[in-house]
Amino acid sequence: MVDRESYNEKPQEHLNKSTEAILNSSLPTHEKRQVLMQASLLAGLVHDEVLIKRIFSEVENMINIEESSTYRLIIERGERKALSEALIRLLTIKFGELSPTYAERIQEQELTALQTLTDKIFELDKLEDLEKFLH
Secondary structure: OOOHHHHHHOHHHHHHHHHHHHHOOOOOHHHHHHHHHHHHHHHHHHOOHHHHHHHHHHHHHHHOHHHOHHHHHHHHHHHHHHHHHHHHHHHHHHHOOOOHHHHHHHHOOOHHHHHHHHHHHHHOOOHHHHHHOOO
């Protein structure tokens, strides 16, 4: 049971205790990674970024959180979003305003397709050339 008063007054202490409890639990390592990732995501909803980084960066080093499938999915989603936004900006510079259909199709692409399109962007002569790269 969470003591709400101590949680609000001493969030760092509460998060430290929570992460220690997870790390010291009898869960297998892969489950600890997932629980810690979920705890980090939830804590990020109510606490500032500095506190979350301080607490969970130590934890990440201890359990190599990069091996977590949840972590990898979040990273890939971020890469896809960033790459699709960059491509839309570059294509807009090159060809003018994109139709909403093209923008949506770009945002729906898998990471590898976005990477390929990024590599080939200078080979596009007209907007319709995008068709051979969009699935």
